[in-house]
Amino acid sequence: MEKTIVKLTGVKVYRNSQLTLDIEQLAVAPGELVAVAGANGAGKSTLLQVVNMLLPFQQGLLTLFGQDVAKGGQEIARRSSSMMFQETLLINGTVYDNVALPLKFRNYPRSQIQEQVMTALRTFQCQHLAYRQAKQLSGGEAQRVGLARALVYQPQLLLLDEPFAALDTASRTAILTDLKQVAALNKLTVLLISHNFNDVLYFADRVVVLAGGRVIQDDRPEVVLRRPASRAVADLVDMDNILPCQVEWSGQEAIIRLSCGLAFKQNSSVPAEAVACCLPGDAIQILNESSALRHQPLVTVSGIVAGITPGIGAYKIKVEANGLFLTVRAPREQILALTTGSKVEVAFSPDEVQLV
Ligand SMILES: Nc1ncnc2c1ncn2[C@@H]1O[C@H](COP(=O)(O)OP(=O)(O)O)[C@@H](O)[C@H]1O
Ligand SMILES: [Mg+2]
Incomplete structure (x- = not known):
């Protein structure tokens, strides 16, 4: 049996005493590129917050990298996963400073920081921006730098909560192309929230569609697109x-x-x-x-x-x-x-x- 990176079993989250997330079973294998789709309020962000251990759940089991997070699995999960949001919060300072930050937090030696930062910047084609002020970047540049920062410590799991939604189609396609290559090269597992179904087709091997906090379809993008499981999915895929x-x-x-x-x-x-x-x-x-x-x-x-x-x-x-x-x-x-x-x-x- 192949090890799973993420596994939720009977996970329930209540917010304001409302059942907001109710996942019977969801398992993600190493290297899978999974899109999480669904209308506004479907529970997509809630799901990613649970997987990123930012939000407690009231019932069920979450295993990350094969370890129950309630039984000491948190540490490895923190070290091996990374999350990026729509608003990439770049700090004051240069692009280099920003990308170096996660390595400094982790007490990497100076020489290794230099090498990994430059590699990450090259990977997302922003080495020329290294000494620019991060706050002065364009939207597309900022999201590339955000990705370099998210991946600089070589996590195995990347969680993306619509980070590219505000970019134009061409920038979004370009950044997702690069990310897809990087993911394949590093056997990176990605969960990407998107309400843009075209991103999903382009990027993902698999789409998990949520509605009312539940999984209403989980299949290859082509199947979701042509064989929607319900009216809600048919509307979502247009x-x-x-x-x-x-x-x-x-x-x-x-x-x-x-x-x-x-x-x-x-x-x-x-x-x-x-x-x-x-x-x-x-x-x-x-x-x-x-x-x-x-x-x-x-x-x-x-x-x-x-x-x-x-x-x-x-x-x-x-x-x-x-x-x-x-x-x-x-x-x-x-x-x-x-x-x-x-x-x-x-x-x-x-x-x-x-x-x-
Ligand atoms: N911080 C919060 N407190 C209480 N309820 C919330 C909070 N954030 C989101 N919700 C509710 O949880 C449900 C799912 O939200 P969310 O996961 O953000 O959906 P999506 O990302 O799919 O748009 C919505 O009904 C939303 O109103
Ligand atoms: Mg959301």
Whole structure:
């Protein structure tokens, strides 16, 4: 059995006598890059504070690096983990002073401090900033220096509470690319809170989605994105199509009825209380005469193009079919002949439908 870095079992946190965190089971393996997602107030920060031992929990078990924190595991956890917040509090003084701080606290010898600070700065491409005043850095620079400081003592676990949320997309992508490389190189385990699902796709191997303090989905980013476990997750990932539906059962088989009159059979995993169909826009195809797709077991529907939004990679096409609006994502060259008002026939496979 592989050793876990973080493990929570039956952990409950009450704040103002409200149950704020309720984790039945959550284990993170060495080197995993885990995103923690969820709406505001879902309990993401609470979870990270518990893991960082900043917040006591009223029930359950927390083991870090294989040791129960209630039984002397705190010391190793303090030495081996590091946390960074949205507001990186850089102290007065140079960038060098800031990054050297954790090593000074730990009484590292002078020569080693010099070497590790410069290595950490190089890692995050900010060695040229070493003798600048930390308070005068730009937002992106400050967060790079913050990362260098968080990792200068080579912790094995890094906890990030939305530290890059205020940066522009390009800076965020660049910093996460560097961090991903550093993590792979050092077998660093990372828990990254983010409400930006694109960061998650880019960075993480795994996404833990929280709502009301509970884990409501824990899976690969692609699965969370395309197969949300509930309506809350579908909303969080900004699912293209969340179509209200009715489910009729005939034995084991479910018939799904959409409001436009469309009905199709669904054999796999239909929750008894399902009320909506989730369908990613790229799972809907625009049919044309030469389309061989007609021969597949597809659900087809005729509609009218209600709008086209350009995009890189895929255009978004709104199709209206009997009052139902579908969002379709298709490559530009496939939709060159279409304009608003064009008649189209679109199709999807029931296999791509996730019922919630
Ligand atoms: N210091 C606190 N005291 C009492 N309740 C808090 C405190 N911080 C957060 N909460 C409550 O705990 C819940 C979870 O908050 P939080 O973990 O910060 O959510 P998130 O980071 O997902 O936005 C919210 O209902 C919030 O109001
Ligand atoms: Mg938070």
